[in-house]
Amino acid sequence: MIRFDHVGKTYPGGTTAVEDFSLTIDSHASVVLVGTSGSGKTTLMRMVNRMVDPTSGRVLIDDEDVAGVDPVKLRRSIGYVMQASGLLPHRTVAENVATVPLLEGVSRRRSRSRALALLEMVGLDHRLGDRYPSQLSGGQQQRVGVARALASDPNILLMDEPFGAVDPIVRAELQKELLRLQSELGKTILFVTHDIDEAFLIGEQVVILRPGGEIAQQGTPAEILADPADDFVESFVGSGVGKRALHVDEVSGQQVVLDAGDRPVGVLREGSRS
């Protein structure tokens, strides 16, 4: 369980990234913080592994204040995936995946066999293990980033716009893969994105942030879509401008589903589920 208890972050220059934020994330839940730049979402995520220390309030993991935990030890116990993978370009893929075990002093041999197994788990050929990150495609690198985060079998996964730098098709694949992994592993995931569609797909709970880390609305995707709290949320999720409203038109005897811009998105079939 991760608990943000009235945390705030003001930088020495006087800029306030987060005003006063409280949130509890249950164990094994996937929670997405979604907001535009300046919403403080990345700052909040980084407070969990002490990449950022709050200037007020506390962050607790399983009721222990992280401020009292050695940051290096803390970070090794939490998986972290970032945009553009953040892999070490001078280490092979297998060495990258084994980063934390190697730092923790696990033998090279054992780290490597664990790394190769993890590559298979995230859907990569283990033979990619001896390549360097620059020899992989963006999507493959991102999978390696996920494998690396899982290497020490952490309870918590922090994901900072992990699929932001890949093309939409690859992104959709990676999102599906993450959902599959999560259904197997049941980690506590804190995921940050600016993409509301991604947030609704990944998050059991979605937290929509206003600038300064203020919670505009929090709930399941269905709850938010069905009952947006205010205009800000409505415009953010697109329901206010009718972007998500679909309507049906009959074209040559077929029920064609059109979106708000009258673009056809599909055909309506009675009862069929294939």
Place this chain on the structure above:
Amino acid sequence: MSWVLANLPLLAERLLAHLGQSIPPIVLAFVLAIPIAKLANARGWLRGGLTAGAGLLYAVPSLPLFIVLPIILGTGIRSTVNIIVALTIYGLALMVPSASEALRAVSRDTLQSATAQGYAPLARFLRVELPLAGPALVAGLRVVAVSTVSLVTVGGVLGVPSLGMLFIDGFQRSITAEILAGIVLTAALAIALDLLIMLGGRLALPWSRVRGEGVR
């Protein structure tokens, strides 16, 4: 040519002396430049000052420096210590700005990612930042090596034995072969060291030659 064949032991002795005066300043400049550059990068004002200062240092004429240093250090004018100290200063003048740039060019994202994985600060510097700056550091070191080998010859004017003495002696005694031998050996030594550093860099940094197939 016959002069060269008749004086092979002398040439070998001068070459070794030259090498002995080249290696210490090259190594010292490289090893000292890295912490200085790291410190300079952490303090903005220091970086500006050091880069400008390094340029000025390099502008100090070498011959006067070789003469002034023994007075400061209390060494004899023919001591190789003067040469090593002076060339370390020149080496630093080249290497500090180069190392500062090399370290600054390492991706912040990669470093942050290393921190997030749980690298402690010193381990991150030694095992992530330094290797990633490696290719640019090696490039800087190659310049220092070639420049140092060429500057060692100046000591010959003061009577410190090196390949430089071959030109001086050859000039005074009008032995063209001796002058040529000095020039050719100096150039060959510079090229050899340069190649050695390049190959060493390739061996130590195998990842830097990998061609990216994927999208970065």
